Amino acid sequence: MIEEYELKNMVGYLCELSQVSRSGYYKYFSVESKEIRNRREKKDLVLKDIILKAFHYKRRTKGARQIKMTLEKQFNITYNLKLIRRIMRKYNIVCPIRRANPYKKMLKATQEHSILPNLLNREFKQDIPGKVLLTDITYLYYGKNQKAYLSTILDGSTNEIVAYNVSDKLTLDLATDTLVKLKNNRKIEFAEGAFIHSDQGGHYTSPTFQKQVKQLGLKQSMSRRGNCWDNAPQESFFGHLKDEATIKTCSSLDELKKEIRSYMTYHNNFRYQWNLKKMTPVEYRNHLLQVA
Secondary structure, three states: OHHHHHHHHHHHHHHHHHOOOHHHHHHHOOHHHHHHHHHHHHHHHHHHHHHHHHHOHHHOOOOHHHHHHHHHHHOOOOOOHHHHHHHHHHOOOOOOOOOOOOOOOOOOOOOOOOOOOOOOOOOOOOOOOOOEEEEEEEEEEEOOOEEEEEEEEEEOOOOOEEEEEEEOOOOHHHHHHHHHHHHOOOOOOOOOOOEEEEOOOHHHHOHHHHHHHHHOOOEEEEOOOOOHHHHHHHHHHHHHHHHHOOOOOOOOHHHHHHHHHHHHHHHHHOOOEHHHOOEOHHHHHHHHHHHO
């Protein structure tokens, strides 16, 4: 009797210390509560398996919003974001967090290079495919301290990558060859008044690059010096690519190019985007052309 009395006092003391009612304590350890928790755990494990299918879809890890859209589009399953985030936290399903990329000057413009006005003024979404084309270059570190460079052209209205080029050299050809690939992309038609927007890097102030832009029938626009927000969609794309593509484990430039090609296909055709009415870039481009 003394031991039982002491035990009750101890339980009461611990409940008071933890700010838990004594009745709540006993209820938690009741057979009924254990069965409820077991049923909930089994249900959560089923949810976990379904969410992991979307998380690993196309071998690209995703955040909660991407998981929600992938479940709806590819598996015809609708879960709310609160549920998806709870399961991700519970089972430590983690999407890599993008780190901000500091603005880097790639080349210093010489006096013969021309800096052009900012025609864009951050009006990225004009709902006209082929109207606003954004271009930039980023570094790709892979293998054993190897470095390559990726030049891309992104449609500001659809977030579709319409041309890209990978090289191990940061020469002018990196940018001009991307323009050639843009010209050869038969799926893209330039809208009236179309222009290409970039930073003030030496590639884009180059007379050779600017002449090639004019030959394509495009105008040219440039961000303010040192202001990465003027080309924010490109910066965002590079961040997602570096989080989701398997770059660091590539052992050769050819292997890296293959992985980048695979990611571009994924991004354009399978990566649903919240701000594109939960469509992929290609789906949204087709949607805009239909409603035009």
